[in-house]
Amino acid sequence: MQLDHKQVWETIADRLREDILDGHLPAGTRLVEADLASRFGVSRGPIRDALADLSRSGLAVDLPRRGTSVASLREDDLAEVYEVRRALEEGAVRMAIARATAEDLAEMDRLLNATEAAYHAGPLPAAWEADMAFHRIYCRMAGNGRLLALFDNLASQTVLLMRTALTEHASLAWTPPVEVHRHIADAIRACDVDAAVRAVAAHYQYTEDRLAGTAKPE
Amino acid sequence: MQLDHKQVWETIADRLREDILDGHLPAGTRLVEADLASRFGVSRGPIRDALADLSRSGLAVDLPRRGTSVASLREDDLAEVYEVRRALEEGAVRMAIARATAEDLAEMDRLLNATEAAYHAGPLPAAWEADMAFHRIYCRMAGNGRLLALFDNLASQTVLLMRTALTEHASLAWTPPVEVHRHIADAIRACDVDAAVRAVAAHYQYTEDRLAGTAKPE
DNA sequence: TGAATGCTAACTGTTGACAATTAACCGTGT
DNA sequence: ACACGGTTAATTGTCAACAGTTAGCATTCA
Known part of the structure; x- marks a missing residue:
């Protein structure tokens, strides 16, 4: 058939x-x-x-x-995924800055606005989708097929993890501050590699802290 | 059966x-x-x-x-693999420094010496194996199973690529300077994250340059 | 002579059936 | 009441065969 x-x-x-x-x-x-x-x-x-x-x-x-x-993944799985994503995306922004076209940047801005709008509107799972689309765009801009494939895998795992974690401890129902995404986009647009890497690191540092904070009072 | x-x-x-x-x-x-x-x-x-x-x-x-x-991979595949490995390993050394034990560091030193000896003795494929074992140790020290699995995949692809490339253009039969590995190990041992990241970056920068140099006169 | 077309062989995609193993359940004995 | 052993049902691992597709080759026609 x-x-x-x-x-x-x-x-x-x-x-x-x-x-x-x-x-x-x-x-x-x-x-x-x-x-x-x-x-x-x-x-x-x-x-x-x-x-x-x-x-x-x-x-x-x-x-x-x-x-x-x-898969029924736990907090430590989420931590693992975030660690790998941080490493991958720090590399991705570096490569994206070197290779981005004007169309790429326009698309990135569009997705950035869509992400902020989605977080503002809720519900969460839909916002995550927009969030992932934003992260994905600069992984695509990096022009490395293997990196993009790895990101897609990790993004899927992230969504699955967030969803299952959300049903168990509702404390994970937080929305990241909008600035973190904008900082990444700004740095890429300014072709400032160091700032972009720092912005990605800050994003994941925040996520990690938030994760550690919610995991304790479980 | x-x-x-x-x-x-x-x-x-x-x-x-x-x-x-x-x-x-x-x-x-x-x-x-x-x-x-x-x-x-x-x-x-x-x-x-x-x-x-x-x-x-x-x-x-x-x-x-x-x-x-x-798989019959080409130069651009090798470039892709190296880019992803660089991103992954920059993250790995950061995590390894935070989590390394004394036994890990001893094992790392052992593998570092083995790598230098293997490159000194030739033949190349055997040296690659030792080389990969060295890179692998700090990916293992990072304590992240997903990262280690990804590294193993990329390492396999690297060996396959080097071998096939070697049979086609013998100009790839170069041995990396021994210092690059030692710089990485030193920085990890000193718990100097910035230096370790720079050392990994320098390693791959050198590899990339060498790759670009040999790809041109093909 | 060259290109297009129909045939053929080889290989993969898919299927249904059989074998092997695991997990649960029931009964028995202590 | 609890632990233990045997039995059974459910599910996966493996197998051999069939069907469909692709690539190469020969043949034919212009």
Whole structure:
């Protein structure tokens, strides 16, 4: 059965990814191959491929002989993800400054405004999406495909983590100060590498502090 | 057939990875599922899983309906890998300084000496292995599993790239100056974050220059 | 002679079935 | 009442076969 022209398992993986990030499949949900096979009207083969892809993306965990479930990540996972993202994005802004075009900068400004508007309007999950789009733009501007792919993986994990954490301790329902994003954008626009790196570091320093603050009174 | 206790596809993936990095399977070699299945005495299922893993690691490319082959990466791929490694390792040294134990530092010194000895003795592929082990130690010291996994991927790709590039233009058969590694180790030992970051940056700046220099007269 | 077209072989994508293992449940004994 | 052993159900790992597609080759026509 051809759901599309792309690979069947790819279509299924996209659907599942969407369901996970939407919160439709909560963390810990078991992903039973046979069930998914009948749900999507295909055999278990493509399902296995899709689940393997999700596991590699960090959105699912695959215990041998015990099946795969939606990843249920904890505070230390979130800390790990943020640490890697900080390192990656500090490099990304450096590269972005060297390679950005005028169209890139315009797109960045658009996404910056969209992010601020989304945080102002709520609800949170939608704001996160805009937030990620802003972070993504300068990773794309870096002109490095591998870096962008890694960012996308980490961004997915971030959204999943935030969502599951939000349902457990509502104290994570905070909105970052709008300045941090604007500082990054300003520095990139000014081609000031040091300031851009500092802005990214400050962003993650703030996030880390906030995370440490909410993790304690759990 | 149980080759080991771990998953069958995992064993096969390890074997193939080894063969690729050893140069036993040169870049561009087609990895035909049926052939590998008969070679390893298993069915095509586990082979598919192993090949998917290699593709995910960047050691193979998988064109839909056209099969998978050993990745044949070019200079721009090497540049991409180095850019991401620089970003990752700049973060890694920062984290490593904050978390290193005495045993870690001793191990780092041991690997530093081993690397210098290996470059002094040649041959190159063996030296690369020692080189990677040195870079790996401070990524491990960073205490971030995700970062370490990403480094391992990039390190594999680096070795594959160097090896294939070496067979094509022998001008890549250069050995980095020993100081760059020692500068990194010294800065980490001194808990000097700025110096460590600068040392990593200098290392990759040198590599990049050397790469640009050899790529031109191709 | 050159290009286009139809055939053929090889390979992957997908499927359904079988084997192996895990986890849960029930019963028994102490 | 609790711990332990055996049995069963559920689920994954593996396999062999079928179907569909791609690439290469020969053939044909201009």
